[in-house]
Amino acid sequence: MKEVIKIEGGHKLNGTVRISGSKNATVALIPASILANGPVTICGVPNISDVQALSVLLRDLGVEVVFKAEDHIIIDPTHMENKPMVQEDVSKLRASYYFMGALLGKYGRVEMKMPGGCYLGPRPIDLHLKGFEALGATVRNEHGAYVIEAKELRGTKIFLDISSVGATINIMMAAVYAKGRTVIENAAKEPEIIDVATLLNKMGAQIRGVGTNVITIDGVDNLSGCFHEIIPDRIEAATYIVLAAAAAEEMTIENIIPQHLESLLSKLHEIGIDMEVGVDHVKIRHHDGPLRATEIKTLPYPGFATDIQQPLTALMTQAEGQTVVTETIYTERFKHCHELNKMGADINVMIPSSFIKGPTPLYGAQVVATDLRCGACLVIAGLIAQGITEISEIYHIDRGYENLDGKLNALGAKIWREKKED
Numbered sequence: 166m167k168e169v170i171k172i173e174g175g176h177k178l179n180g181t182v183r184i185s186g187s188k189n190a191t192v193a194l195i196p197a198s199i200l201a202n203g204p205v206t207i208c209g210v211p212n213i214s215d216v217q218a219l220s221v222l223l224r225d226l227g228v229e230v231v232f233k234a235e236d237h238i239i240i241d242p243t244h245m246e247n248k249p250m251v252q253e254d255v256s257k258l259r260a261s262y263y264f265m266g267a268l269l270g271k272y273g274r275v276e277m278k279m280p281g282g283c284y285l286g287p288r289p290i291d292l293h294l295k296g297f298e299a300l301g302a303t304v305r306n307e308h309g310a311y312v313i314e315a316k317e318l319r320g321t322k323i324f325l326d327i328s329s330v331g332a333t334i335n336i337m338m339a340a341v342y343a344k345g346r347t348v349i350e351n352a353a354k355e356p357e358i359i360d361v362a363t364l365l366n367k368m369g370a371q372i373r374g375v376g377t378n379v380i381t382i383d384g385v386d387n388l389s390g391c392f393h394e395i396i397p398d399r400i401e402a403a404t405y406i407v408l409a410a411a412a413a414e415e416m417t418i419e420n421i422i423p424q425h426l427e428s429l430l431s432k433l434h435e436i437g438i439d440m441e442v443g444v445d446h447v448k449i450r451h452h453d454g455p456l457r458a459t460e461i462k463t464l465p466y467p468g469f470a471t472d473i474q475q476p477l478t479a480l481m482t483q484a485e486g487q488t489v490v491t492e493t494i495y496t497e498r499f500k501h502c503h504e505l506n507k508m509g510a511d512i513n514v515m516i517p518s519s520f521i522k523g524p525t526p527l528y529g530a531q532v533v534a535t536d537l538r539c540g541a542c543l544v545i546a547g548l549i550a551q552g553i554t555e556i557s558e559i560y561h562i563d564r565g566y567e568n569l570d571g572k573l574n575a576l577g578a579k580i581w582r583e584k585k586e587d
């Protein structure tokens with residue numbers, strides 16, 4: 166039996182939605198916790214399947230994991246054992262690659278295969294591996310698994326050819342116990358990287374420069390347990406903001422950091438969305454009259470996030486004129502366009518761009534969540550479509566959106582899950 170999400174479109178949304186802790190921060194904070202030599206408590210942990218998958222990986226390594234209250238997790242690595250990572254669990258998500266940096270940093274050895282996660286075109290990890298090698302590790306491939314080992318990790322200067330989020334975090338984790346100083350140049354600047362460095366510094370690490378493109382890590386001998394609260398999820402926030410712009414009368418999105426969303430908010434202002442930005446919330450009101458088409462180019466933070474272009478595409482089907490989305494991070498990240506066309510959209514993809522002609526009415530159809538943010542895009546399209554939309558492959562959506570159906574139904578949407586024969 167497989168599960169699908171069904172949405173009856175056309176219901177106007179009203180009310181307030183609270184944004185959960187950041188998926189992309191959480192999935193790095195959890196592996197980073199094993200670098201401590203005592204229990205780490207993290208609060209604001211979203212209830213998503215990526216977190217469940219990571220807790221299985223932790224328990225495989227003998228780490229004690231306790232879920233407390235609603236959103237607290239206690240991770241105690243005191244009795245952990247470094248052994249090869251179980252492939253089936255590793256391939257469930259992208260972020261399992263953070264165990265490479267964390268285990269290498271703590272034990273000088275890690276053995277695991279390629280991580281999973283959304284297929285957005287090729288997603289190599291060469292920059293992570295080059296970074297580990299620069300720190301003194303050897304990397305070899307044994308029967309399809311990476312074996313990364315080092316007698317001693319030594320600080321050095323590492324220039325990233327691409328400012329990769331994953332490579333920046335992974336090298337930072339591998340370097341916290343290295344001898345001497347590591348400098349990462351052309352480092353990524355995403356807010357989730359700052360969150361991970363904040364956790365590591367609370368444990369006792371010496372990391373400076375996060376949020377700029379030069380990060381300096383001075384190796385230390387010991388890291389201790391600590392308490393940390395995760396930043397709000399800027400991609401979940403963006404999804405609900407776009408969804409409100411598409412389908413709400415009046416909706417407030419709360420528990421957000423508006424500075425993390427500036428590239429989106431300025432784009433929404435440009436296309437004519439009526440919004441009020443507060444210290445920790447955004448209020449969106451129904452827009453009378455046509456939205457303006459625009460041009461969007463995805464870029465590393467603080468530029469327009471690639472994870473947001475897919476949800477935004479659903480809204481842009483309702484704008485007057487032609488919107489052009491150009492992907493510079495994952496040039497093949499356009500599968501959602503094909504699904505939207507099944508619902509009546511008029512989108513032409515010529516990699517690395519999509520050309521969205523609007524406005525086009527959307528109609529309920531059977532569509533596939535080919536990846537996480539494609540799923541978010543189809544949910545938004547389903548909310549404004551006439552009739553019923555059925556979305557399959559929804560395990561992608563559950564990787565990154567906490568209680569999506571509950572949050573939307575509380576706002577007045579009609580969304581539910583059904584089991585179907587395979």
Ligand SMILES: CC(=O)N[C@H]1[C@@H](OP(=O)(O)OP(=O)(O)OC[C@H]2O[C@@H](n3ccc(=O)[nH]c3=O)[C@H](O)[C@@H]2O)O[C@H](CO)[C@@H](O)[C@@H]1O
Binds near residue numbers: 293294353
């Ligand atoms: C768990 C997590 O945080 N996922 C996010 C993270 O993914 P992830 O960390 O995998 O993305 P990266 O920032 O590493 O990727 C950026 C670009 O660099 C390339 N690259 C990356 C590493 C490498 O070794 N070699 C290489 O060529 C990638 O193919 C891509 O074109 O950042 C992406 C870009 O903001 C987001 O879409 C993902 O949601």
Ligand SMILES: C=C(OP(=O)(O)O)C(=O)O
Binds near residue numbers: 282
């Ligand atoms: C691509 C994403 O996730 P991951 O890197 O975990 O596959 C995403 O969050 O949009």
